[in-house]
Structure formats: structure tokens, C-alpha cells
Amino acid sequence: MENYIHKNLYVLPDAQNTAKATKVPEPTKTSKAKIKVEVDLVLPKKLVEAIEAMVLSNIMTNKCLKLVDIISHKAMTEHRTLSAFVPLSKNYFNKTFNHDYYNDFLKALKHRKIIECDERYEPGTSKRKGECKSYRINPELLAGEFVIVTYKEKRKDSINASWNHLPQRDDSNTDSNNDKEIEDSNSYSSPVPIPISGRFFKGGDGKGLFGSRIYEEMVIKDLCVLSYQPERIMAIAKQHAAGMGADLLVDEDVLTWSFEVVNNITGTEYFTTREKALDLCRSRQLSLIQDKRKFYIDDLDSLINEKQMGFLDCCKWQTAMLENRMFYADRNETNNRLDHNLTGISRHVLKTIKEDNDLVEIDLKNSQFAIHAFWMKREGLYELYQDVRKYYQFCASGMLYDEIGKRLNLDRKDAKDLMMALAFASFKYHSPQKEWLKEMFPNVVNHIDGFKRTNGSEAFAVELQKQESNIFIDNLYRSIKELGIFCLPKHDSFLVKRQDAGVVIDLLQAFFQSIGFECALDIEGKKYVVHGK
Known part of the structure; x- marks a missing residue:
């Protein structure tokens, strides 16, 4: 079998199939000169009071607030909890706060x-x-x-200042002199030209002619028109938090043979x-706990309590x-997600x-694996192997997890967690469940592990997310917005007004058929199967 090297997965749809109703405005040029802006953010009151108690100069206080904003934003968007450690390299600090200047306020924050x-x-x-230090x-x-x-x-670019602060991204979670090699080995961007309103732009890397900035602005404008009910949201959140812990696997119920564990003690x-x-857990009266794809050594009650508090803090931050009306939209440079x-x-x-x-949500069922099945078919593996054909058919029908x-x-739910573990874990990951999958889909598992072995354990999931973003953001989202329709992309789904759902379903089906992508869409439990050309 050929080496696992990324290829373009999509062909050009016919120009007449693309939406032509309303032209989305092009981004306007902005001056590169820096301007002073005021940045509003939401933080816990105790945290703000602790910073104010340090009695620093205005400049130093601003730097402290910017740093905690960056950490909280990264923790929320990447880990869905405010208490998570996030890696910040020395290079990132130098770039964001100007060389060693950051040491003064960082040391003070750590000391306090x-x-x-x-x-x-x-x-x-x-x-x-x-691996750099995390904070x-x-x-x-x-x-x-x-x-x-x-x-x-x-700051140089004032577009985000009119909405809300978007922290700079840290793409180098390392302080080593090996940065260039790491960056090159994880670069899978492969733009695909897509005709939009009679002209071409490059999609797939989030940096095409259209650019990510206008996508972000369109998202924020649609967030602005929605109604939010804080009391109702928090009541639902507290109700959900009370039941946390029921889905954890503890001690003997953990079946995975080898894994990376976080020892919270x-x-x-x-x-x-x-x-x-x-x-180790038996000798210290602790518990081995599996929470979806993560493993912990901890006191069970303490972990559940921390999980509940972290979830509620997360919901309070999001609700605030x-x-x-403090909205943000940010194109992730790792996987191009918006x-x-x-x-x-x-x-x-x-x-x-x-x-x-x-609102209704239109979702691509088992999306990343449907993309992977399409990828394998384009490599010619569908014709060669029976298990690949079965995998492709399950994915195309949206029934992979059920089967x-x-x-x-x-x-x-457990079947989905198993497939996600296969996608996100190292190729060295072993469990009875993975062995069961290998019996069902030997060439599929080998394809995934082979790609990881060649490109790195994180590369497979990132590649699927990039292709997902290429489909949903660089192709479909813009086409939907050109029709003047309210729409919020949500990775592998779209949130739209109920009255517009039929139009959006038709657009999605036409696009997927034009590229030969067989899949299944779901809207409130109703399934729409998209067949190939």
C-alpha cells in the first residue's frame, strides 16, 4: 500500500451549482499602524480583586489582565474549563508582551x-x-x-476591538530550537480552488482570498441577533451538573490496557x-478513573466535585x-475550525x-469518519478490501456508531467514544475494544495507525478536522451566507432558523453530490441520505 501522504480529497463542483444570490462583502484593508483600544472581558470577581490588590501601575495591571484573559480564553475554548493548564512558550510571551518585559508581572502573579x-x-x-511550561x-x-x-x-488590527478581545494564538508549544522541523512536519494545508459567484478563491487553509476575518465578523453579527436567558441557562446547567459522574468508568471497569494518565495527587x-x-490505586486508596478519552488517578468524590464545579464555572463564564453581548469568533490555526x-x-x-x-441544528452524522471513508475510497482502498467497503457504507449511511x-x-454513545479514542489516541494505544475494531475493520485501523506512525499521533485527527473545516467553512458556510440566511457554523453542523432549514438542506445535498461525497445529514432526528453522483 502507498505511503500515507495527504492528498486533495475534493474535486471542483460545477460553477452553476454554487449560490449566487447575495454577494458577501470583501474584507476592507486596514492600516498596519498600532492604535490603542479598550478591551472588555468577563472574569471571576475574586480574580479581579486579587489583581487589584497587587497595587501595580496601570501598564502592569493591563498586562496582568491581558495574560489572565489569554489563559482563561484558551482554557475555555480548548478544554471547556477555566481551571485547565494551557501551554504558553517563551517565544509566545516574547511575541505577546515584548521580550523579557513579561517576567516582571508574571513573577508577581505567580508569587501572589x-x-x-x-x-x-x-x-x-x-x-x-x-514541551513548554503550562499555566x-x-x-x-x-x-x-x-x-x-x-x-x-x-494593536494593529481593529476589527475585533469593536466586538470583543480575541487573544493571540500560541502555535509553538515548545521552547526548543527544533521549532522549524516540528512546524514543517505538522503542516498538512492543501488548498482546493472552489468557484464562488463566478470567481475562485482558495479554501482549506483559512487564509484564502476571502480570508478568515470576514467569516469571524459574519458569525459575530449572527450571534448578536439571538436572545439569551441567563437564569434559564444556569438552571439547566445546575440540573446537568448534579448528575455528573454517572458515566465515569472506575477501577476494574476501565478496560483499556495502556494509556496516558493524569495523576492528580x-x-x-x-x-x-x-x-x-x-x-498504585489499591496501595494508596485512590481510584483509576476514565472520563471518555481521559484517564485519572484521584479520589473519586474529589474528581466528581471538581468536574461539577469546573462545568458550572464554565457555564457562568459563557453565560456572562x-x-x-461580548461575542468572539476565532479561526483556529491548528485545525482551521471557526x-x-x-x-x-x-x-x-x-x-x-x-x-x-x-433554531434547528443540521448535523453531518459521524462526520470525521465519513470524511475518512471518502479519503480511503479516493485512495482506491474501497475496491481492494471488503472491510473498507463495509466501513464506507456504515459511514455513508450515518450508522457507523450504531453498527x-x-x-x-x-x-x-460508548461506540462513538471508542471510535473517537481510535482517532485521537496514539497509534500505541491498546485496549480490548481496539482489538475488536481491528477484527471488524483491519485495513481501516491499519490506515489510521499508519498515518499516525508516519505523521505523528495528533496528525490524523487534525487532518480530519481540517478537511471538515474546508467543507463546512470554506465552502458551505460562505454559500449559505451569500443567500442572506442566518447561520452559525458549529464544526460539523450548522445552526439555522427553522424556517430556513429546507433551503440549507437542499444546498448541502447539492454540494455533497457535486463532489461525490456520500453521507447522511440529521436534523432533529430526521435523516437525509446523500447519494453519490
């Missing part, structure tokens, strides 16, 4: 225990990516009410086996942002917002 650092640093090598806000400062606070800074993270972890206020929000909270605004569940005696 406002910011915590894991002090873990590993230089990169030719075979392994380096988080002291969890004790996250409880309680949230308040609006403002700071000032100079020692504050370390390392690879281990199931038996070693269980032996929505209530105060993140905004509603992409990382709890599905229980999102359900409330949809009900209050008569795996039937064969392995799992419910649909």
Missing part, C-alpha cells in the same frame, strides 16, 4: 498565587516535540460571580498500563459573555438557546 505554573519543560529533539488561574479564584473589566492595549502525567495504575461562543458550550445549554430562538454498537454489544 494568582497564576499557577506546572514548571514542566522538555526541550524538543529530532524525534520528539518539545492556569488558581482554581480558588474562579468561584463566585463574574464581572466585566476593561484594559487597554495597542502528584500533579504528573505519564504513560502506564492498566495493571500498574490499579496496583452572552448576557453582556470557534465562537456557541461551539464549546454544553449541549444542554445549547438546547436551551435553540429552543428560545427557534459498531450492535456488533460489540455497546450503546451508541
Whole structure:
């Protein structure tokens, strides 16, 4: 079989199939001169009071607020909790706060225990990516009410200032001198020209002629027209938090053979086996806990309590942002996804917002695996292997998780978690469930592991997310907006007004048929199967 090298997965649709109703405005040029802007943000009141108690100069206070804003924003968008550690490299600090100047206020924040650092640093090598230090806000400062606070800074591009602060992204989670090699080895961008309104732009990398800035602005404008009910949202959030812990796997129920575990007692993270972890837990009266794709060694009650508090703090932050009309939209440079206020929000909270605004969600069923099946077919593997044909058919019908569940005696949710573990975990990941999958789809599992072995363990999931973004953002989203329709992209789905759902379904079906992508769409439990050309 040929090497696992990324190829363009899509062909050009016919120009007459593209939407031509309303032209979306082109981005306007802005001056490169820096201007001073005021940035509003939402932070826990205890955190703001702790920074004010430091009695710093205005400049230093602004820097402190900017840093905690960056950490909280990254923690929320990447981990859906305010208490998560986020990696920030020395290069990133220098770029964001001007060389060693940041040391003055960073040391003060750490000394006052406002910011915590894991002090873990590993230089990169030719075979392994380096690891920079990670930082988080002291969890004790996250409880309680949230308040609006403002700071000032100079910036080149003023577009986001009129809406809300978008922190700069840190794309180099390493302080090693190996950055260039790491960056090159993880570059899978492969733009595909798509005709839009009679002209071509490059999609797939988020940096084409159209650019990501206008996408972000369109999202924010649609967020502005929605109604948000804070009290109702938080009531639903508290109801959901009360039931947390029921879906955790504990001790002997953890079946995965080897994994990376977070030891919350020692504050370390390392690879281990199931038996070693269980032996350690028995000797110290702790629990081995699996929460979806993550593994922990901790006291079970403490972890559940921390999970509940983290979820509620997350919902309070999100609700405060929505209530105060502080919207953000940001194109992620790692996977090209377009993140905004509603992409990382709890599905229980999102359900409330949809009900209050008569929105429906149009979802691509088992989306990333449908894209992978399409990828394998374009490589000619569909004709060669029976298990690939079966996998393709399950994905195209939107029944992948259901069919795996039937064969392995799992419910649909557990089957989905199993496939996500296969996609996101290292190729070294081993479990009884993975062995079951290998029996069902030997060439599919080998294809995934082979790509990871060649390009890195994170590369497979990132590649699928990039292709997903190419489809949903660089192709479909713009076409929908050119029709003048309210629409919020949500990774592998769209939130639209109920009255517009039929038009959007037709547009999606036409596009998928034009590129030969067989798949299934779901809207409120009703399935639409898209057949090939």
C-alpha cells in the first residue's frame, strides 16, 4: 500500500451549482499602524480583586489582565474549563508582551498565587516535540460571580476591538530550537480552488482570498441577533451538573490496557498500563478513573466535585459573555475550525438557546469518519478490501456508531467514544475494544495507525478536522451566507432558523453530490441520505 501522504480529497463542483444570490462583502484593508483600544472581558470577581490588590501601575495591571484573559480564553475554548493548564512558550510571551518585559508581572502573579505554573519543560529533539511550561488561574479564584473589566492595549488590527478581545494564538508549544522541523512536519494545508459567484478563491487553509476575518465578523453579527436567558441557562446547567459522574468508568471497569494518565495527587502525567495504575490505586486508596478519552488517578468524590464545579464555572463564564453581548469568533490555526461562543458550550445549554430562538441544528452524522471513508475510497482502498467497503457504507449511511454498537454489544454513545479514542489516541494505544475494531475493520485501523506512525499521533485527527473545516467553512458556510440566511457554523453542523432549514438542506445535498461525497445529514432526528453522483 502507498505511503500515507495527504492528498486533495475534493474535486471542483460545477460553477452553476454554487449560490449566487447575495454577494458577501470583501474584507476592507486596514492600516498596519498600532492604535490603542479598550478591551472588555468577563472574569471571576475574586480574580479581579486579587489583581487589584497587587497595587501595580496601570501598564502592569493591563498586562496582568491581558495574560489572565489569554489563559482563561484558551482554557475555555480548548478544554471547556477555566481551571485547565494551557501551554504558553517563551517565544509566545516574547511575541505577546515584548521580550523579557513579561517576567516582571508574571513573577508577581505567580508569587501572589494568582497564576499557577506546572514548571514542566522538555526541550524538543529530532524525534520528539518539545514541551513548554503550562499555566492556569488558581482554581480558588474562579468561584463566585463574574464581572466585566476593561484594559487597554495597542494593536494593529481593529476589527475585533469593536466586538470583543480575541487573544493571540500560541502555535509553538515548545521552547526548543527544533521549532522549524516540528512546524514543517505538522503542516498538512492543501488548498482546493472552489468557484464562488463566478470567481475562485482558495479554501482549506483559512487564509484564502476571502480570508478568515470576514467569516469571524459574519458569525459575530449572527450571534448578536439571538436572545439569551441567563437564569434559564444556569438552571439547566445546575440540573446537568448534579448528575455528573454517572458515566465515569472506575477501577476494574476501565478496560483499556495502556494509556496516558493524569495523576492528580502528584500533579504528573505519564504513560502506564492498566495493571500498574490499579496496583498504585489499591496501595494508596485512590481510584483509576476514565472520563471518555481521559484517564485519572484521584479520589473519586474529589474528581466528581471538581468536574461539577469546573462545568458550572464554565457555564457562568459563557453565560456572562452572552448576557453582556461580548461575542468572539476565532479561526483556529491548528485545525482551521471557526470557534465562537456557541461551539464549546454544553449541549444542554445549547438546547436551551435553540429552543428560545427557534433554531434547528443540521448535523453531518459521524462526520470525521465519513470524511475518512471518502479519503480511503479516493485512495482506491474501497475496491481492494471488503472491510473498507463495509466501513464506507456504515459511514455513508450515518450508522457507523450504531453498527459498531450492535456488533460489540455497546450503546451508541460508548461506540462513538471508542471510535473517537481510535482517532485521537496514539497509534500505541491498546485496549480490548481496539482489538475488536481491528477484527471488524483491519485495513481501516491499519490506515489510521499508519498515518499516525508516519505523521505523528495528533496528525490524523487534525487532518480530519481540517478537511471538515474546508467543507463546512470554506465552502458551505460562505454559500449559505451569500443567500442572506442566518447561520452559525458549529464544526460539523450548522445552526439555522427553522424556517430556513429546507433551503440549507437542499444546498448541502447539492454540494455533497457535486463532489461525490456520500453521507447522511440529521436534523432533529430526521435523516437525509446523500447519494453519490
